[in-house]
Amino acid sequence: MNRHASVSVDLKALKHNLSIVRSVARQQKILAVVKADAYGHGMVEAATALTDAGADALGVAFVSEGVALREAGIEAPILVLEGARHELEVAWASKAGLMLTVHHEYQIRDLPDSLFLRPELWLKIDTGMGRLGFKPKVAGQIAARLGTRCTTIMTHFACADMPEDPLNDVQIQRFDEARRNVSLPSSAANSAAIFAFPHARYDWVRPGIVLYGSSPFRDESAADLGLLPVMTLRAPIVAINHHRKGESIGYGADFRCPADMPVGVIAAGYADGYPRHASPGTPVLVAGVEVPLIGRVSMDMITVDLSEVPETSIGDLATLWGEGLPVDYVAAHSSTIAYELLCNAGAHADIEYV
Numbered sequence: 123m124n125r126h127a128s129v130s131v132d133l134k135a136l137k138h139n140l141s142i143v144r145s146v147a148r149q150q151k152i153l154a155v156v157k158a159d160a161y162g163h164g165m166v167e168a169a170t171a172l173t174d175a176g177a178d179a180l181g182v183a184f185v186s187e188g189v190a191l192r193e194a195g196i197e198a199p200i201l202v203l204e205g206a207r208h209e210l211e212v213a214w215a216s217k218a219g220l221m222l223t224v225h226h227e228y229q230i231r232d233l234p235d236s237l238f239l240r241p242e243l244w245l246k247i248d249t250g251m252g253r254l255g256f257k258p259k260v261a262g263q264i265a266a267r268l269g270t271r272c273t274t275i276m277t278h279f280a281c282a283d284m285p286e287d288p289l290n291d292v293q294i295q296r297f298d299e300a301r302r303n304v305s306l307p308s309s310a311a312n313s314a315a316i317f318a319f320p321h322a323r324y325d326w327v328r329p330g331i332v333l334y335g336s337s338p339f340r341d342e343s344a345a346d347l348g349l350l351p352v353m354t355l356r357a358p359i360v361a362i363n364h365h366r367k368g369e370s371i372g373y374g375a376d377f378r379c380p381a382d383m384p385v386g387v388i389a390a391g392y393a394d395g396y397p398r399h400a401s402p403g404t405p406v407l408v409a410g411v412e413v414p415l416i417g418r419v420s421m422d423m424i425t426v427d428l429s430e431v432p433e434t435s436i437g438d439l440a441t442l443w444g445e446g447l448p449v450d451y452v453a454a455h456s457s458t459i460a461y462e463l464l465c466n467a468g469a470h471a472d473i474e475y476v
């Protein structure tokens with residue numbers, strides 16, 4: 123891609139973060155989630171690193187992603203979190219040896235009778251997320267219909283990133299009610315729940331975001347959890363201009379220089395996955411110093427106040443997030459979550475692995 127912004131991904135940090143999950147969920151198996159191109163980090167590279175480092179299984183959203191992992195030579199168990207959408211996908215998944223989530227009646231109807239096409243199934247229960255899954259009270263009946271192909275029962279939390287939300291306990295109660303009639307290994311915990319709810323780790327945990335070095339919690343940083351940043355987004359400074367007090371910077375002329383100041387123009391913008399809604403003051407790392415974003419984010423450029431780093435030159439690289447600047451800070455300044463920033467930046471750049 124002909125862009126100046128570059129994404130580097132530190133696979134050692136990814137493996138380190140898996141080891142942090144391992145140290146928290148000691149009794150559990152780990153299904154490492156690599157959907158959405160491993161949250162923008164590159165699905166095959168991330169899956170390879172995670173399985174090398176001992177992940178017990180991988181999670182993808184779609185059958186096509188699981189097939190791509192198999193084609194890349196990944197042999198670990200793979201669960202398709204959204205299951206198959208039609209019979210053809212069931213056949214594909216069986217051939218590729220993928221495990222399928224079953225969350226809806228139509229997926230049972232599409233299961234073939236053939237002995238040769240028998241994917242392993244994870245039964246999904248909706249305990250309060252309101253998205254995919256059967257009601258807890260029919261769990262026993264559905265598990266019986268699925269028979270021995272059904273190996274695991276699972277659910278998903280809506281508010282695990284807010285541990286004090288009462289819905290969490292309600293979901294655990296409903297899941298336990300469903301499990302009363304289904305004696306199968308169980309799985310409920312995403313990243314936040316792994317750390318926040320020891321009693322909801324069950325048999326399989328399903329970390330995603332923490333593997334990529336972001337904290338799911340508002341009041342605990344990634345560093346507090348022992349996590350390392352995996353993706354770093356950098357871009358060069360392509361101009362430094364000295365503006366006078368009162369001059370405006372960028373679209374809308376919203377920002378007016380409060381004093382005479384050097385303004386750095388960095389060659390990355392929303393076309394690179396940098397959030398357009400990043401507010402003035404969002405930190406950008408220049409020469410190891412956090413300098414504030416000023417003005418609106420453009421398509422291919424952002425502007426920063428360089429007053430604090432007078433030695434900076436054109437051509438120097440700025441870090442937009444990653445090593446030295448947590449992606450969670452940038453997300454918090456942009457009213458979004460790190461998940462979105464990582465997915466978007468990864469989708470727009472050629473990734474360099476270190």
Ligand SMILES: *Cc1c(COP(=O)(O)O)cnc(C)c1O
Binds near residue numbers: 278330
């Ligand atoms: C995406 C996903 C996860 C991982 O969630 P994180 O918050 O990134 O840890 C786990 N389980 C399911 C069903 C998911 O869709």
